[in-house]
Every structure is written in C-alpha cells, then in structure tokens.
Amino acid sequence: MIEDPFEQVAFLGFDVFGTVVDWRSSVTRLAEPFLRRHGVHVDPYRFADEWRALYQPAMERVRSGERPWVKLDVLNRENLETVLSRHGVDVGQIPETELIDLNLAWERLDPWPDSVEGLTRLKRRFAIGPISNGHMAGMMKLARFGGLPWDIIVGAEVAKSYKPQPETYLKSAAAVGLPPERIAMVAAHNEDLAAARALGFRTVFVRRPREHGPAQTSDLEPRSNWDVIAGSLLEVAEVLGCG
Amino acid sequence: MIEDPFEQVAFLGFDVFGTVVDWRSSVTRLAEPFLRRHGVHVDPYRFADEWRALYQPAMERVRSGERPWVKLDVLNRENLETVLSRHGVDVGQIPETELIDLNLAWERLDPWPDSVEGLTRLKRRFAIGPISNGHMAGMMKLARFGGLPWDIIVGAEVAKSYKPQPETYLKSAAAVGLPPERIAMVAAHNEDLAAARALGFRTVFVRRPREHGPAQTSDLEPRSNWDVIAGSLLEVAEVLGCG
Known part of the structure; x- marks a missing residue:
C-alpha cells in the first residue's frame, strides 16, 4: 500500500x-501609461523586471537585520523610486497620488x-x-x-x-x-x-x-x-x- | 444632500x-452527548451558558496583565475543565481526546x-x-x-x-x-x-x-x-x- x-x-x-x-504582465500593463505620460524611455517589461529585481535585495536588508521589518508595500515604494531615478526621473516632481497608484500595481x-x-x-x-x-x-x-x-x-x-x-x-x-x-x-x-x-x-x-x-x-x-x-x-x- | x-x-x-x-445552540448540541456519556447531571443549555460565562473573566486576566496573552482555545479549554469540575467531574479521568474534541465545539x-x-x-x-x-x-x-x-x-x-x-x-x-x-x-x-x-x-x-x-x-x-x-x-x- x-x-x-x-x-x-x-x-x-x-x-x-x-x-x-x-506579476510581470500585470505590472508591465499598469506601468506603461505612467511611463509614457512622463516620457520615461524604457521598455515597460524591462521596467517591471528592474522593479522586481530590487525585491530580493530589499528584503535581504530586513533579513540580515540591517533594518527592522517593514511591510512589502514600503519596500516596493522605495524600489519604485530607485528604478525611476535610474531612468532619469526626478521623483520629487511626480505627484504623490501617481506614485501611490503605480505602487498599488502589486495589488492588481x-x-x-x-x-x-x-x-x-x-x-x-x-x-x-x-x-x-x-x-x-x-x-x-x-x-x-x-x-x-x-x-x-x-x-x-x-x-x-x-x-x-x-x-x-x-x-x-x-x-x-x-x-x-x-x-x-x-x-x-x-x-x-x-x-x-x-x-x-x-x-x-x-x-x-x-x-x-x-x-x-x-x-x-x-x-x-x-x-x-x-x-x-x-x-x-x-x-x-x-x- | x-x-x-x-x-x-x-x-x-x-x-x-x-x-x-x-454559539449557544451549537455548544449545547455538541456537549449533550458528552454530558450524557459521562453522567454529568446538568441541563446542556445551562452547561453551555456556564462555560461561556467564564469567557470574559478569563480574558480579563489577560487584559489586566495578570497573565500573558494566550489564544482563545487555551482559555476555552481551561474554562471547560473548571465547569466540568464544578459539576463533580474528575477531569483527569476523561480521555484527553474527548476533552480536545469537546473544546473544538467552538470551531463548529x-x-x-x-x-x-x-x-x-x-x-x-x-x-x-x-x-x-x-x-x-x-x-x-x-x-x-x-x-x-x-x-x-x-x-x-x-x-x-x-x-x-x-x-x-x-x-x-x-x-x-x-x-x-x-x-x-x-x-x-x-x-x-x-x-x-x-x-x-x-x-x-x-x-x-x-x-x-x-x-x-x-x-x-x-x-x-x-x-x-x-x-x-x-x-x-x-x-x-x-x-
């Protein structure tokens, strides 16, 4: 038996x-209008991949004890600003509501x-x-x-x-x-x-x-x-x- | 408007x-065969009410800081033993599986x-x-x-x-x-x-x-x-x- x-x-x-x-198709689709609107010249799939690539290193800082535990949406938001900056975006010039909305891609x-x-x-x-x-x-x-x-x-x-x-x-x-x-x-x-x-x-x-x-x-x-x-x-x- | x-x-x-x-009808129905089997002479509705009556005092000991927080099933189990003892049951003589099962009434x-x-x-x-x-x-x-x-x-x-x-x-x-x-x-x-x-x-x-x-x-x-x-x-x- x-x-x-x-x-x-x-x-x-x-x-x-x-x-x-x-996540990849969805984040790509949701990020595309944002990238277009703000003239960010990056393939939206690549943008999704780059955003996601920061996910493990960000969690690793928590795992290692370098920073206290925070919820994933906080890490995702920080990573979003990092990847936008890398593509020459002045994040301070983007309306906060748009950043919030784009970060919510991970819930859609x-x-x-x-x-x-x-x-x-x-x-x-x-x-x-x-x-x-x-x-x-x-x-x-x-x-x-x-x-x-x-x-x-x-x-x-x-x-x-x-x-x-x-x-x-x-x-x-x-x-x-x-x-x-x-x-x-x-x-x-x-x-x-x-x-x-x-x-x-x-x-x-x-x-x-x-x-x-x-x-x-x-x-x-x-x-x-x-x-x-x-x-x-x-x-x-x-x-x-x-x- | x-x-x-x-x-x-x-x-x-x-x-x-x-x-x-x-909870009252359900606990009563689930407790009744147990009470009958062990010859506990109490109306099953009253048994349910007495068991439930220990719920707030048990939580109050946690709220007051008298004891650390524990999950509700732990409190329910302690309260079950208390109420059975009050009706003359020697809890140590009841098979553990039966006590576990009766306590699970609160999940049914x-x-x-x-x-x-x-x-x-x-x-x-x-x-x-x-x-x-x-x-x-x-x-x-x-x-x-x-x-x-x-x-x-x-x-x-x-x-x-x-x-x-x-x-x-x-x-x-x-x-x-x-x-x-x-x-x-x-x-x-x-x-x-x-x-x-x-x-x-x-x-x-x-x-x-x-x-x-x-x-x-x-x-x-x-x-x-x-x-x-x-x-x-x-x-x-x-x-x-x-x-």
Missing part, C-alpha cells in the same frame, strides 16, 4: 507572486489562468492561504481583485520576517494551528520549497516557466524530488484528488 | 461569537440563518473579516465549517490583545491597511461598538435577542445612536446598498 504523503495535510500555504499571479495582479479554478478545487479538501512575502492588506486586495478564495492570510506580516527565513513558515504554521508536517508549501520557486522542506513541510512545485517572460532561466524545473510536481494548480488539484 | 457615513468605508470587521454564529458553531447570505452580499461592496476575540485558526475553521466568506482574519491574535482593549481594533485596522474611519465594526454587543466608536470606527448594531436564549436580558436594544441598527446581516446588507 502506497502511503499518501498528503493524508495528514490540512493546509496548503501558497507562494503568491509568480506562483498564483502573473492577474491570476494565472488556472489559479482561481485550481484554488477553488483544492479548497474543497484543504484549508488554503498565502504564505507569501506580501503584507496582509496587499494579499487581501489581491484576492479581491483576482477572486482568490483564501481561507486565511498568513505569511511575512504574521511572522514579521521574510521567506526563506524559518520564522515566516513556522509562525504561519502556528497561526493556522498545525505542525509543519500537516502543511504543504506550494510554490514555483525551488528555494522556497527547500526552506519549507527543511522545516518539515510537504512540498508542491508548480512550473511557471513564463513568470519572468520568454527568456526565463530560473526555476524551469524542480531541483529536488518535491512531493508533487505539476504544471498548473489544476494539475495540483487533480493529483491531490480534488479534480 | 445627506452624507453617507459609509461612503469611505472599505472594510467591515465582525464580532463573530453571537453576532455571526449561534452554526451561523445564524441570515449570516452567510448577508456576508456574501456585503462582500460585494466591502472587504470583510472577523475582528473577534477568537484565534486565527479557530476563525478559519469556523469559516470553513459554516461557509463564512471572509476576505481576511484579523482580531485578537493579530493584536495579541482582547477586545475591548483599543489595540485589538487598532492593530486589526493596521493589518487591513485602513484608518479607523474607513472601517465599520459590526456587532451584537453595545460594549464592542462603544470601544470601536471611541477609536473612530463606524458602527453597525445587529440585534441578536436569542444569543443567550429566550431569557436574554443584555444587548436587546442599541444603547447609542450607532450608524446602522438592524435585525439581521441581510438587513445590514440592504441598508448599505448591497441588497
């Missing part, structure tokens, strides 16, 4: 940016085409929620924007730490009232799953080969024998008996 | 025990008949979530049990403090990313609304005249001019244009 490693699992925790939502990201239906099916068997580096209000607005049927929002803000730091996973587990072995982390990023597995979580790898566009080189394939490896959240639902 | 006090409101925070779910409470449809309608206009003294995992399981369509769970655990302490409301507001005046507290309890209003929240009173059974004397009527006064969550939805 084959043991089902998900028999005892009661909660699926999701990475969100890249795994559930397509389209789900991948399979996400809403996949989550809806998975929710029949498991409680579901983000274990994301996004902040709670941002995750809430993203869910309302895209129709993501979360049962709860945990992750970085609950833990006051950023993945892949262990606290982010462990405090999220404590908040949903389950030990790590009864939770599966679902992510398109090998590093995220490696950190979760090291703590005892089950792991689900979802291929998102276009997260970074057609030239993506990272996370194209699973780097370990994750418990489930799938091409979409619908496939995850099927594998876990929620088809 | 009449000003709509809810024009700027973006989030409705709900009291849950009594306002959204009927039926919504009032209007709750799910009322919340579903309100969710079209507002983000919604508990600002309850319940803990996050309990609120999540209660939502899955009853089909409560929350967007987010905030409240006591997010704040590490129990209502009506100001931190519970203010840290919940911070977590949803809104100032108090853009949030309405929805509750069947005047004290809850008074605490919220003092901090700048909008207020919605829902009459729940049978929360404590047919002999209820508390909170039968609004004690102040709350912004909305209604007989059900469906009526709240109607008043707020989500009919």
Whole structure:
C-alpha cells in the first residue's frame, strides 16, 4: 500500500507572486501609461523586471537585520523610486497620488489562468492561504481583485520576517494551528520549497516557466524530488484528488 | 444632500461569537452527548451558558496583565475543565481526546440563518473579516465549517490583545491597511461598538435577542445612536446598498 504523503495535510500555504499571479504582465500593463505620460524611455517589461529585481535585495536588508521589518508595500515604494531615478526621473516632481497608484500595481495582479479554478478545487479538501512575502492588506486586495478564495492570510506580516527565513513558515504554521508536517508549501520557486522542506513541510512545485517572460532561466524545473510536481494548480488539484 | 457615513468605508470587521454564529445552540448540541456519556447531571443549555460565562473573566486576566496573552482555545479549554469540575467531574479521568474534541465545539458553531447570505452580499461592496476575540485558526475553521466568506482574519491574535482593549481594533485596522474611519465594526454587543466608536470606527448594531436564549436580558436594544441598527446581516446588507 502506497502511503499518501498528503493524508495528514490540512493546509496548503501558497507562494503568491509568480506562483498564483502573473506579476510581470500585470505590472508591465499598469506601468506603461505612467511611463509614457512622463516620457520615461524604457521598455515597460524591462521596467517591471528592474522593479522586481530590487525585491530580493530589499528584503535581504530586513533579513540580515540591517533594518527592522517593514511591510512589502514600503519596500516596493522605495524600489519604485530607485528604478525611476535610474531612468532619469526626478521623483520629487511626480505627484504623490501617481506614485501611490503605480505602487498599488502589486495589488492588481492577474491570476494565472488556472489559479482561481485550481484554488477553488483544492479548497474543497484543504484549508488554503498565502504564505507569501506580501503584507496582509496587499494579499487581501489581491484576492479581491483576482477572486482568490483564501481561507486565511498568513505569511511575512504574521511572522514579521521574510521567506526563506524559518520564522515566516513556522509562525504561519502556528497561526493556522498545525505542525509543519500537516502543511504543504506550494510554490514555483525551488528555494522556497527547500526552506519549507527543511522545516518539515510537504512540498508542491508548480512550473511557471513564463513568470519572468520568454527568456526565463530560473526555476524551469524542480531541483529536488518535491512531493508533487505539476504544471498548473489544476494539475495540483487533480493529483491531490480534488479534480 | 445627506452624507453617507459609509461612503469611505472599505472594510467591515465582525464580532463573530453571537453576532455571526449561534454559539449557544451549537455548544449545547455538541456537549449533550458528552454530558450524557459521562453522567454529568446538568441541563446542556445551562452547561453551555456556564462555560461561556467564564469567557470574559478569563480574558480579563489577560487584559489586566495578570497573565500573558494566550489564544482563545487555551482559555476555552481551561474554562471547560473548571465547569466540568464544578459539576463533580474528575477531569483527569476523561480521555484527553474527548476533552480536545469537546473544546473544538467552538470551531463548529452554526451561523445564524441570515449570516452567510448577508456576508456574501456585503462582500460585494466591502472587504470583510472577523475582528473577534477568537484565534486565527479557530476563525478559519469556523469559516470553513459554516461557509463564512471572509476576505481576511484579523482580531485578537493579530493584536495579541482582547477586545475591548483599543489595540485589538487598532492593530486589526493596521493589518487591513485602513484608518479607523474607513472601517465599520459590526456587532451584537453595545460594549464592542462603544470601544470601536471611541477609536473612530463606524458602527453597525445587529440585534441578536436569542444569543443567550429566550431569557436574554443584555444587548436587546442599541444603547447609542450607532450608524446602522438592524435585525439581521441581510438587513445590514440592504441598508448599505448591497441588497
């Protein structure tokens, strides 16, 4: 008899940016009118990539203790000003409301085409929620924007730490009232799953080969024998008996 | 032109025990087989009332600083043992699994008949979530049990403090990313609304005249001019244009 490693699992925790939502297309689309209006000469896809590229270094300053924990929207806003400045924009001359609005792009990201239906099916068997580096209000607005049927929002803000730091996973587990072995982390990023597995979580790898566009080189394939490896959240639902 | 006090409101925070779910009928029904099996001679309704009566004093020990903040399920479990002992039960003789199971009654409470449809309608206009003294995992399981369509769970655990302490409301507001005046507290309890209003929240009173059974004397009527006064969550939805 084959043991089902998900028999005892009661909660699926999701990475969100890249795994559930397509941040690159959405940020590009939302930034394009701003860039045009202000005469910023940069391809909007490149702008989205450059903005996103500042995400890990900004969190690293928090992880390292160089600065206290702040919510992701604060980091995103700082990074926005950095990337605009690099393209010669005098940020002080941009109306504050426009900067606020552009930063809110991260709360208006389209789900991948399979996400809403996949989550809806998975929710029949498991409680579901983000274990994301996004902040709670941002995750809430993203869910309302895209129709993501979360049962709860945990992750970085609950833990006051950023993945892949262990606290982010462990405090999220404590908040949903389950030990790590009864939770599966679902992510398109090998590093995220490696950190979760090291703590005892089950792991689900979802291929998102276009997260970074057609030239993506990272996370194209699973780097370990994750418990489930799938091409979409619908496939995850099927594998876990929620088809 | 009449000003709509809810024009700027973006989030409705709900009291849950009594306002959204009927704890008394549910705890009574779930406790009855336990009491019968162990020969505890007490009316199950009275048992539920006695268990619940220990809820405020237990939280008060946390509010006063006499003990550190603990999640509500811990308090409920302690209170269960107290009330069983009062009825002559030797708690140490009861199998641990039975005590755990009985304590989980607080995560299996039926919504009032209007709750799910009322919340579903309100969710079209507002983000919604508990600002309850319940803990996050309990609120999540209660939502899955009853089909409560929350967007987010905030409240006591997010704040590490129990209502009506100001931190519970203010840290919940911070977590949803809104100032108090853009949030309405929805509750069947005047004290809850008074605490919220003092901090700048909008207020919605829902009459729940049978929360404590047919002999209820508390909170039968609004004690102040709350912004909305209604007989059900469906009526709240109607008043707020989500009919």
